[in-house]
Amino acid sequence: GAGVSQTPSNKVTEKGKYVELRCDPISGHTALYWYRQSLGQGPEFLIYFQGTGAADDSGLPNDRFFAVRPEGSVSTLKIQRTERGDSAVYLCASSSSIGSEQFFGPGTRLTVL
Amino acid sequence: GENVEQHPSTLSVQEGDSAVIKCTYSDSASNYFPWYKQELGKGPQLIIDIRSNVGEKKDQRIAVTLNKTAKHFSLHITETQPEDSAVYFCAASWAGANSKLTFGKGITLSVRP
Numbered sequence: 001g002a003g004v005s006q007t008p009s010n011k012v013t014e015k016g017k018y019v020e021l022r023c024d025p026i027s028g029h030t031a032l033y034w035y036r037q038s039l040g041q042g043p044e045f046l047i048y049f050q051g052t053g054a055a056d057d058s059g060l061p062n063d064r065f066f067a068v069r070p071e072g073s074v075s076t077l078k079i080q081r082t083e084r085g086d087s088a089v090y091l092c093a094s095s096s097s098i099g100s101e102q103f104f105g106p107g108t109r110l111t112v113l
Numbered sequence: 114g115e116n117v118e119q120h121p122s123t124l125s126v127q128e129g130d131s132a133v134i135k136c137t138y139s140d141s142a143s144n145y146f147p148w149y150k151q152e153l154g155k156g157p158q159l160i161i162d163i164r165s166n167v168g169e170k171k172d173q174r175i176a177v178t179l180n181k182t183a184k185h186f187s188l189h190i191t192e193t194q195p196e197d198s199a200v201y202f203c204a205a206s207w208a209g210a211n212s213k214l215t216f217g218k219g220i221t222l223s224v225r226p
Contacts, residue, residue, distance in 0.1 A: 004156075031212070033213065035214075040219075041218055041219070042202050042217055045214065045215070048212075059213070101162060102147070102159070103159065104149070106156045107155075
């Protein structure tokens with residue numbers, strides 16, 4: 001079956017611009033996670049959704065970052081006033097329930113010039 | 114919070130030999146330990162996982178062992194093949210309220226033909 005998909009695969013933007021990154025989880029998966037991976041590092045947790053609500057957003061670095069999942073399926077990560085330090089690969093993962101295996105998408109590579 | 118350390122950062126083995134990758138974790142409440150394989154330009158792929166109620170799990174050429182007392186777990190790959198060359202990440206989580214994963218920094222495994 002289809003895995004987790006993310007769009008776009010690559011995004012280049014200028015400092016100060018607004019960007020949206022989209023994640024389509026595996027059908028039926030209720031839990032959705034966003035992680036950020038900098039070069040040479042492991043993924044770092046950003047935010048977790050159970051259904052439509054953000055159950056844990058403790059990993060969001062500051063208030064320029066926001067994520068939504070209005071219908072409990074697709075999620076969008078939104079970054080305002082982008083900075084060069086936001087450049088990274090943004091990964092989305094989903095799981096069928098809390099505590100189950102997390103399956104990752106291919107990621108969106110964000111480059112802020 | 115949880116801290117996961119992974120050593121060494123690179124490992125090179127001859128095709129057909131075994132490879133062992135070790136990780137330590139800090140939070141004794143963690144009870145779920147997955148291993149992910151990441152190839153260049155792709156998202157992490159779950160290859161095996163273990164929960165704290167077992168000490169070892171095996172799947173064909175791959176096995177994982179867990180020592181809860183010492184708070185470390187290891188990935189064992191036997192009969193390595195060139196296609197095993199990738200970056201391997203260990204992670205830990207508490208499969209409870211949110212199951213967010215804390216990752217190590219990754220190890221680059223090179224299998225020499």
